[in-house]
Amino acid sequence: xxxxxxxxxxxxxxxxxxxxxxxxxxxxxxxxxxxxxxxxxxxxxxxxxxxxxxxxxxxxxxxxxxxxxxxxxxxxxxxxxxxxxxxxxxxxxxxxxxxxxxxxxxxxxxxxxxxxxxxxxxxxxxxxxxxxxxxxxxxxxxxxxxxxxxxxxxxxxxxxxxxxxxxxxxxxxxxxxxxxxxxxxxxxxxxxx
Numbered sequence: 001x002x003x004x005x006x007x008x009x010x011x012x013x014x015x016x017x018x019x020x021x022x023x024x025x026x027x028x029x030x031x032x033x034x035x036x037x038x039x040x041x042x043x044x045x046x047x048x049x050x051x052x053x054x055x056x057x058x059x060x061x062x063x064x065x066x067x068x069x070x071x072x073x074x075x076x077x078x079x080x081x082x083x084x085x086x087x088x089x090x091x092x093x094x095x096x097x098x099x100x101x102x103x104x105x106x107x108x109x110x111x112x113x114x115x116x117x118x119x120x121x122x123x124x125x126x127x128x129x130x131x132x133x134x135x136x137x138x139x140x141x142x143x144x145x146x147x148x149x150x151x152x153x154x155x156x157x158x159x160x161x162x163x164x165x166x167x168x169x170x171x172x173x174x175x176x177x178x179x180x181x182x183x184x185x186x187x188x189x190x191x192x193x
Contacts, residue, residue, distance in 0.1 A: 002118045002151065005179035012123075012186040013130035019189035020136070021073070025081035026190045028069040030120065033086065034150075035062035037113060045106060054153060061146065072139055088181070088192035089116065095177050096170075107158045107167060111174055114154035116192070119178070121147035123191055 016023040038059035042052050070080055092115060096108035121144055128140040159167045185193055 002122055002148070003175065004118055004122055005175045006182045008123055008126040008182070009186050010126060010130040013127045015187065016127055016189045017131050017133060017136070020076070020133075021078040022081065023189040023191070024069055024073045024076075024078060026084070026193075028066050028073070028080055029083040030086070030191050031062050031066040031069060032083075033089070034113075034116070035059045035066070037109075038062065041106075041109060045102075051157065054157070058150065058153070061150075065143065065146070068139075068143075084190075086190075086192060088119075088185075088190075091181050092116070092174070092178060095174055103161050107162050107170070110154045110158035110161070111167070111171055114151050114158065114171075115174060115178055117147050117151035117154060119182070120191055121151060 035058075038055045042055050042059070045051050073080060089112075092112045096112075099105055099108075124140040124144050124147060128137045128144070131137050131140075155171070158171070161167075187193070
């Protein structure tokens with residue numbers, strides 16, 4: 001369904017579970033960054049009514065997800081820790097060359113957002129499938145459909161701004177690039193680490 005070119009080793013779920021407060025902090029901030037990314041696109045492409053409408057809903061949903069994660073943390077007696085830089089996102093943004101072409105930039109940003117959402121979905125499923133914590137498993141199962149919907153939404157937008165065959169070629173190369181990076185990850189309690 002997601003088309004990712006690598007899968008998370010189930011051992012990563014044990015690392016996340018053993019360091020749950022750190023993992024949930026990272027997840028909470030990932031939701032915040034997703035909302036901020038949505039707002040950034042709204043600001044940069046405010047003349048695109050359909051994009052603004054869709055991203056307005058997206059930013060609200062991602063903010064709600066932040067609250068869900070934070071509430072889950074509080075219920076577990078955890079405190080939201082400090083944010084850390086996402087090496088994963090920084091790595092993805094290096095893939096596409098910088099450009100002043102607004103359409104090219106929008107397509108690149110949509111593809112990166114689609115991939116971040118797809119990987120989040122895959123990671124949440126891995127955690128839900130391999131954790132021994134039933135409440136945690138259900139919490140993440142409840143988020144999977146939403147993340148998958150975000151992935152398809154961003155991919156659909158990218159394909160609406162450029163020829164589908166061009167976008168699909170970029171997407172395929174980005175997936176390969178991301179898989180090579182993710183094959184070196186899975187050792188930290190981070191959503192994308």
